[in-house]
Amino acid sequence: xxxxxxxxPRAIKRAFIRATILSLxxxxxxxxxxxxxxxxxxxxxSNAGAADSQDAPLPLIDAQPxxxxxxxxxxxxxxxxxxxxxxxxxESLPIDDALGGKPIYNRDHFGQAxxxxxxxxxxxxxxxxxxxxxxxxxTDIVVRNKTRDCVIEKGKLVDPYTGSTINFVRxxxxxxxxxxxxxxxxxxxxxxxAYTWDEQKRRNFAxxxxxxVATSLEANRIKKAKTADQWMPSNKAFTCEYAxxxxxxKSLYALTVTTREKAALAGAxxxxx
Numbered sequence: 001x002x003x004x005x006x007x008x009p010r011a012i013k014r015a016f017i018r019a020t021i022l023s024l025x026x027x028x029x030x031x032x033x034x035x036x037x038x039x040x041x042x043x044x045x046s047n048a049g050a051a052d053s054q055d056a057p058l059p060l061i062d063a064q065p066x067x068x069x070x071x072x073x074x075x076x077x078x079x080x081x082x083x084x085x086x087x088x089x090x091e092s093l094p095i096d097d098a099l100g101g102k103p104i105y106n107r108d109h110f111g112q113a114x115x116x117x118x119x120x121x122x123x124x125x126x127x128x129x130x131x132x133x134x135x136x137x138x139t140d141i142v143v144r145n146k147t148r149d150c151v152i153e154k155g156k157l158v159d160p161y162t163g164s165t166i167n168f169v170r171x172x173x174x175x176x177x178x179x180x181x182x183x184x185x186x187x188x189x190x191x192x193x194a195y196t197w198d199e200q201k202r203r204n205f206a207x208x209x210x211x212x213v214a215t216s217l218e219a220n221r222i223k224k225a226k227t228a229d230q231w232m233p234s235n236k237a238f239t240c241e242y243a244x245x246x247x248x249x250k251s252l253y254a255l256t257v258t259t260r261e262k263a264a265l266a267g268a269x270x271x272x273x
Contacts, residue, residue, distance in 0.1 A: 076122045076136045076209045086272075090247045090265055096192065096256035105190040111203035114180075119200070120208040126150065129207040133180050137214035138168060160242075161219040163235035177217030183242065184211055184249045185225035192255040211249045229260035232268060243268035 107113075114129040116122075122132040127150035135141060138155030157166045157178055169176045186194075186206060194202055205211065223231050233242050243265045250257060257265070 076132050086244070086247075087266065087269055089251050090257075090262060090269065093247070093250055093262065094256045095259055095262060097258050102191055103195050105187045105195075107186065109190065109195075109199075109202055110186050110206040111199060113206075115203060115207060118204050118207045120204045122209055123204075123207065129209075129212070130180050133209065133212050133214055134168075134178065136209070138178070144170075157214055157216075159216045159219060159235070160213060160238045161215045161223070161233040161235055163237065164216065166216055174217055178214050179217050179220035181213050181215045181220045181223065182206070182211055183213055183245050184255070185223075185227070187225040188227050189253070189255055192250065192257070193253070194255070205253060208249075210245065210252070213245075227258070227261050227264075228268070229258070229264035232264070236271065239268050240272035244272070 114131075116124060116126065116128050118124075118129070122129060125132070126148060127135075131150050131152050134152040134155060138152065138157050141155035142153045143149050144151040144153045151170075152168075153170050155168045157168055158164075159166055161181075166178060167176055168178045182189075184192075189205060194205060197205075219233075228243065228246055232239055247265055247269075249255070
């Protein structure tokens with residue numbers, strides 16, 4: 001029997017219309033979900049650092065004063081800030097576009113933030129990694145008294161990500177804030193192979209100066225845990241070095257890249273003079 005909706009009672013007609021709309025919404029949602037699964041997962045990974053105050057934005061936490069008998073040893077040499085990776089090194093990096101089959105990232109997998117108990121440059125020098133990097137990357141620094149020359153109170157940073165100058169004041173306003181960024185984000189490293197490492201190697205990676213750079217609080221919050229294909233510094237003068245350091249870090253730690261990452265890094269290397 002062929003029924004027209006115009007002949008149905010009003011209540012039944014409304015129910016019929018609602019059911020039709022719901023069916024269309026379900027079909028549309030299924031199509032959108034299946035068509036954007038890869039992009040959705042990539043976006044989730046890139047935002048992993050947003051809720052992780054250790055990997056992406058870190059609050060300006062004062063280091064504990066060092067015991068009187070422990071003065072900081074040799075600091076981190078500025079030369080480690082320069083990388084020499086090139087297209088050949090990028091070409092040698094293994095590609096992994098797989099989405100599943102890996103444990104979920106958690107910042108705790110990389111140990112205590114800014115630990116001095118590491119076997120990389122600056123480790124066991126009596127000063128936490130955050131202050132080591134501030135000392136390396138800032139100029140005109142002022143050190144807090146009675147911290148054995150460890151805690152940086154003030155300094156000037158020419159932000160490599162934005163090109164702007166920041167007059168850093170510990171505990172000051174956000175515009176004077178400085179974060180320490182992982183050039184290869186910890187979440188990215190995790191899915192690129194770090195999930196197979198032991199605890200000590202992950203802690204070393206999280207505090208390795210070659211993968212760390214002082215930058216503006218704002219820039220670090222924009223980057224979050226984005227990969228090279230999702231984010232590049234707005235300061236074009238730093239594009240080459242940023243790509244080189246990403247490649248060098250991934251090469252040193254035998255981490256993978258995705259096809260999109262590789263293409264983005266290859267494009268960035270073209271800016272190198």
